[in-house]
Amino acid sequence: MNAVSGSANDTSTGANAHAHFDHDVTIVGAGPVGLALAGWLARRSATQGLSIALIDAREPEDSASDPRAIAVSQGSRTLLEALAWPHDATPIERIHVSQRGHFGRTLIDRHDYDLPALGYVVRYGTIVHALAQAVRGTQVHWLHHTQAHDPVVQNDGVTLPVVSAGVERHLRTRILVNAEGGLYRAPPQRDAQDDSDETGAKAVVPAAETGRTPKRTRDYGQTALVGVVTLAAPQPNVAWERFTSEGPIALLPMGGVRGADYALVWCCSPAQAERRAQLSDAGFLAELGVAFGARMGRFMRIHARAAFPLGLNALDALVSGNGRIAAVGNAAQTLHPVAGQGLNLGLRDAHALADSLAQHGATPRALAEFAGRRAFDRRMTIGATDTLARLFTVDFGPLATLRGLALTALEFAPPVKTALARQMMFGQRS
Numbered sequence: 001m002n003a004v005s006g007s008a009n010d011t012s013t014g015a016n017a018h019a020h021f022d023h024d025v026t027i028v029g030a031g032p033v034g035l036a037l038a039g040w041l042a043r044r045s046a047t048q049g050l051s052i053a054l055i056d057a058r059e060p061e062d063s064a065s066d067p068r069a070i071a072v073s074q075g076s077r078t079l080l081e082a083l084a085w086p087h088d089a090t091p092i093e094r095i096h097v098s099q100r101g102h103f104g105r106t107l108i109d110r111h112d113y114d115l116p117a118l119g120y121v122v123r124y125g126t127i128v129h130a131l132a133q134a135v136r137g138t139q140v141h142w143l144h145h146t147q148a149h150d151p152v153v154q155n156d157g158v159t160l161p162v163v164s165a166g167v168e169r170h171l172r173t174r175i176l177v178n179a180e181g182g183l184y185r186a187p188p189q190r191d192a193q194d195d196s197d198e199t200g201a202k203a204v205v206p207a208a209e210t211g212r213t214p215k216r217t218r219d220y221g222q223t224a225l226v227g228v229v230t231l232a233a234p235q236p237n238v239a240w241e242r243f244t245s246e247g248p249i250a251l252l253p254m255g256g257v258r259g260a261d262y263a264l265v266w267c268c269s270p271a272q273a274e275r276r277a278q279l280s281d282a283g284f285l286a287e288l289g290v291a292f293g294a295r296m297g298r299f300m301r302i303h304a305r306a307a308f309p310l311g312l313n314a315l316d317a318l319v320s321g322n323g324r325i326a327a328v329g330n331a332a333q334t335l336h337p338v339a340g341q342g343l344n345l346g347l348r349d350a351h352a353l354a355d356s357l358a359q360h361g362a363t364p365r366a367l368a369e370f371a372g373r374r375a376f377d378r379r380m381t382i383g384a385t386d387t388l389a390r391l392f393t394v395d396f397g398p399l400a401t402l403r404g405l406a407l408t409a410l411e412f413a414p415p416v417k418t419a420l421a422r423q424m425m426f427g428q429r430s
């Protein structure tokens with residue numbers, strides 16, 4: 001969704017641009033972030049009397065087939081609990097971090113932080129389902145099977161073309177929230193002036209006439225292979241992050257009989273991912289066993305195999321369009337899943353936005369406050385995830401030794417470990 005500027009007297013929308021608004025706040029995207037925002041806003045906005053629209057091209061039930069399992073942090077659980085909580089959440093009590101073929105490991109245990117769990121593993125489909133149930137009972141005007149197109153910004157609001165059952169119409173809204181999510185896509189070369197910074201990330205400065213918001217991108221040259229595996233000697237409620245020369249392998253506990261089911265996220269080169277996608281289940285599990293090691297015995301079964309491209313795509317600014325368009329969730333940033341932060345950061349953004357809108361109404365002031373509040377946490381979370389994704393995937397001897405030292409040092413420097421763990425579990429909220 002790319003904003004285009006129009007004049008306040010623009011008649012191309014067919015709407016009365018001055019007086020009439022269909023909604024105060026229109027949210028495009030009913031993924032977990034858009035749904036959570038709609039739910040929180042509906043609960044908070046009674047005082048402002050805000051009218052809220054939620055638009056999605058799909059039904060929430062379509063998410064049931066999404067193969068992703070997501071680690072939701074303790075901080076996110078605290079935010080979500082008042083709204084909805086999925087019935088199948090598996091607590092993570094301990095996280096084991098190590099690197100394959102080199103020394104160094106660290107353990108993060110819930111007891112060290114006096115928490116019921118470090119986080120919870122939930123299926124994408126069940127978190128969407130739980131949040132959808134919470135939104136259904138509210139005054140949110142929910143448009144299913146409706147595709148939103150590029151908005152036109154005017155001085156006092158935004159006009160959004162939407163298509164439903166082949167019919168196009170234009171919605172007028174005071175504030176538009178882009179929660180249309182998405183996965184990493186490499187930017188088209190012809191749009192970008194290459195402007196790599198010292199870390200190699202590219203600032204994509206689009207041609208002025210496209211009206212797109214500048215963003216920072218990095219292609220990690222990795223693909224995530226996901227699936228649900230069953231292990232012979234499971235350690236229930238323990239999550240594993242194992243760094244290999246190809247990329248990290250994460251195993252997240254999902255319960256099942258004897259706690260033996262784990263969600264797999266195996267990051268490797270696109271070429272290896274393509275080759276492995278062609279392997280039989282037995283061939284795939286044999287390679288996975290070699291890459292991960294035998295810490296939980298043999299990999300016995302796998303299902304729900306899928307692949308996701310990985311990269312960083314982060315908007316420079318959360319607010320655009322004369323201060324009337326905000327971006328949240330994956331629409332604002334797609335991250336490498338190495339630290340399990342994408343949804344958690346998106347939920348913190350959505351919660352802060354609901355708060356600002358409930359306080360200041362559907363105004364540019366609310367969005368400006370929201371952007372200010374979220375700047376530090378975004379910088380920290382995007383920076384930490386990007387650093388981890390790059391540092392832990394280079395197969396260079398001296399660097400592997402340094403990584404080993406860093407992991408070992410964490411064990412002997414509890415304050416540093418605590419600060420890192422707290423950032424990952426709770427982020428920064430203000």
Ligand SMILES: Cc1cc2nc3c(=O)[nH]c(=O)nc-3n(C[C@H](O)[C@H](O)[C@H](O)COP(=O)(O)OP(=O)(O)OC[C@H]3O[C@@H](n4cnc5c(N)ncnc54)[C@H](O)[C@@H]3O)c2cc1C
Nearest residue numbers: 029031032033057071148180181182329330340342343344
């Ligand atoms: C392999 C993998 C593992 C991950 N693991 C973790 C993890 O452990 N922890 C974590 O926090 N995060 C994780 N993530 C990230 C997480 O999945 C995302 O951050 C999260 O799903 C983003 O949610 P969202 O609501 O912003 O977007 P989405 O989930 O993409 O939802 C967007 C919605 O918008 C709708 N939409 C899009 N465009 C339009 C349009 N034009 N009109 C109407 N509707 C539209 C779509 O139909 C969809 O319903 C992982 C990601 C991957 C790929």
